[in-house]
Amino acid sequence: MSSFKGRDIISLRDMTIDDLWTIVMRAQEVKEGKHGDCLKGKTIASLFFEPSTRTRLSFESAIVKCGGNVFGFADPGASSQKKGESFSDSIRTVTGYCDAMVIRHPVEGAGRLASEVATVPVINAGDGANQHPTQTFLDLFTIHEEFGRLKNLKIGIMGDLKYGRTVHSLTHAMAMFDAEMVFISPPSLRMPSAILSDLTEQGISYRTADTPEDAADMGLDVLYVTRIQKERFGDPLEYKNVAHGYRINCNTISALGDQVRIMHPLPRVDEIAEEVDATPNAIYFTQAHNGVPARQALLGLVTGGIS
Numbered sequence: 408m409s410s411f412k413g414r415d416i417i418s419l420r421d422m423t424i425d426d427l428w429t430i431v432m433r434a435q436e437v438k439e440g441k442h443g444d445c446l447k448g449k450t451i452a453s454l455f456f457e458p459s460t461r462t463r464l465s466f467e468s469a470i471v472k473c474g475g476n477v478f479g480f481a482d483p484g485a486s487s488q489k490k491g492e493s494f495s496d497s498i499r500t501v502t503g504y505c506d507a508m509v510i511r512h513p514v515e516g517a518g519r520l521a522s523e524v525a526t527v528p529v530i531n532a533g534d535g536a537n538q539h540p541t542q543t544f545l546d547l548f549t550i551h552e553e554f555g556r557l558k559n560l561k562i563g564i565m566g567d568l569k570y571g572r573t574v575h576s577l578t579h580a581m582a583m584f585d586a587e588m589v590f591i592s593p594p595s596l597r598m599p600s601a602i603l604s605d606l607t608e609q610g611i612s613y614r615t616a617d618t619p620e621d622a623a624d625m626g627l628d629v630l631y632v633t634r635i636q637k638e639r640f641g642d643p644l645e646y647k648n649v650a651h652g653y654r655i656n657c658n659t660i661s662a663l664g665d666q667v668r669i670m671h672p673l674p675r676v677d678e679i680a681e682e683v684d685a686t687p688n689a690i691y692f693t694q695a696h697n698g699v700p701a702r703q704a705l706l707g708l709v710t711g712g713i714s
Contacts, residue, residue, distance in 0.1 A: 411708035415522040416530045418538045419579035427547060427580060431557070433704035433713055434548045434697070442703070445712030446475030452501050452508040453479035455532070459511055461673055462532050462541070465698035466509050466706075473703050473712070478504075495524050502526045507710050510534075528709040536570040542672055543576040545701035549694040550629060553668055557584040563622050563663075565591035565653065566633030566678065568598040573672045574633055578602055588613040589622045591653075596635070619655065623662045630655070630663060632671045632691075634678050656680040660688050670694050 451470050455463050470477040502525040510521050511532040518531030533539040564574050590598045606613050616622050671691040683689050707713030
């Protein structure tokens with residue numbers, strides 16, 4: 408079994424398949440009512456230098472539910488960086504006030520930098536367009552709950568694959584479980600070539616497509632939908648050219664088959680029609696709620712409250 412106590416959680420590239428199984432299994436135990444006081448006496452810093460709803464609130468809910476204390480900020484304007492303090496100095500200071508810290512930052516590599524200067528475990532809650540490992544943990548937990556397995560699934564990943572940190576992390580994880588993948592996006596937002604090269608080296612099968620209907624012959628188990636992220640585009644015209652290009656509706660589900668489950672890290676804009684919410688295929692709100700037990704398990708593991 409993987410050891411997590413005192414460990415930083417920065418990237419899926421640092422994880423093994425045993426690590427992922429440990430988190431999924433512990434999340435299941437938490438959801439069943441176990442480990443309820445695993446953060447008793449622990450204080451967690453929640454440092455969000457970038458806006459967040461689900462990630463920040465689910466972390467804070469996880470901390471409170473497990474008996475811990477939480478402090479921090481949800482607006483970088485509330486930190487001393489507004490006065491000119493460096494990011495490294497902020498982290499060096501806060502590390503003396505807590506037992507672990509959760510950080511979201513708009514700059515790629517910020518989580519890694521924080522882990523290099525902090526003396527407590529650092530959990531990356533999203534760094535720019537790079538990685539979002541804890542989203543992947545709850546995604547895996549949700550998929551396992553739905554299918555009873557993680558191995559050899561067929562996954563469609565759709566939307567902003569160039570800048571989408573959630574799909575970068577998810578792709579690394581699903582490759583460990585030998586998933587067959589299809590990447591669905593406009594040509595300008597394809598999955599980065601470095602990630603595709605990694606898949607090829609691992610012998611993982613993947614395809615690219617322009618629309619979800621192009622994958623109708625695959626018998627997808629999951630269609631993982633993401634929004635086109637306006638905040639990641641430096642050029643407003645580039646965003647305008649690709650925005651609102653996809654919309655999943657009940658006709659899409661009919662084309663893909665009744666077995667397909669629709670996931671989304673949220674927030675959605677208009678890429679999934681509200682009519683889909685009432686179908687048994689839609690599991691994105693369950694997915695969002697699973698962020699709490701997944702993050703309870705992770706925090707318990709890195710602080711030693713769960714072994």
